[in-house]
Amino acid sequence: MKKKAIVLLGNKGKKYEYTRHNFGWLVGDLLSEKMDLFFRNEYTYSFAEKRIDEGFIYIVKPMTFMNLSGQPLKLFVKHKKIELENILVICDDVDLDFGRMKMRPFGGTGGHNGLASIVREVGTNQFPRLRLGIGRGKYGMVDHVLGTFSKPEKELLPSLLSKATDAIRDFFILDWQELMLKYNTKVSV
Template identity: 40%
Template sequence: MYLIVGLGNPGVEYAHTRHNVGFDIIDLIAEKYNIRMNRIKFKGTCGDGLIGGEKILLLKPSTYMNLSGESLVEAANFYKIPRENIIVIYDDVSLEVGRMRIRPEGSAGGHNGIKNIILHLSSEMFPRIKVGVGQPKDGLIPHVLGRFPKEERETLEKLFPAAADAVEAIIKYGVTEAMNKYNGFKTN
């Protein structure tokens, strides 16, 4: 079984902000694979289904970004999901808009949601898909909690299907194959 977690903040005021690209991609995955995100459990909203012949649980934590690990670890512990089967999707300010990068493990790189997940899992050893949201011009917090200009949002939305495909590639072929195929991906 795989746990696929999109990071973000709950509430309409945060919908479609830079920090919520993980939620946006989970919504797209749910639509693509006919998964109903209708259960409130594990301090989040979740739904289960199949991707690549494997049972999966999609999760959008309701804990707010900085406490994402609380939600993730509850679901992982309940289903006894090994760390290598936990895929986390989140925003990355070090990548330009329209790029994504897959990593099998790594540090938080200053991302508070990832810091909290590492704290709760006691490990950096879980795959992740980082989605570029661009460098801040006027401070980090207003940047990540802000919405994209129209042109950037259009660029980003072209990336979302590739991110969903990357999740399937990780499940079917492993992180290394997914990295070979999708790292360096850039929307035009």
């Protein structure tokens, strides 16, 4: 039986709901809406699942804060018996301009504390990821990352979220060369 998981990095709580750091969760909310799925809480994560053909797709939100995302992910993949190459981690990225995304079959953390936590907990950086650009901002990293989207960003957000759900869909059907060619460019919205 095939199992794949989409792991969405973000912070729990209303305070963080529509911040740039929760870009991954926003993608997951749209994806679960499109797939008519509902999240349920278990241990230190929330997840939705859908049976497809001969397997399952899981959408997972670690319910710890971003910097501890690796703990619930490690627990989830162990509990559901999913190989790391069959997960796709979705996160924000300050090194990419807003409107860009980048898919990779593996890689470094790029200074992202959520990715660093995952690497620490699972013991490898050999897992796929989709990084969503939020840029660096003008007034300090923490304020930018934990801040809400600007008015111009909010106008582009629906198109970007839709494009990210397309990338997730394509993760299941395209090879890595095709994925990177298609999505590792400026997103046209």
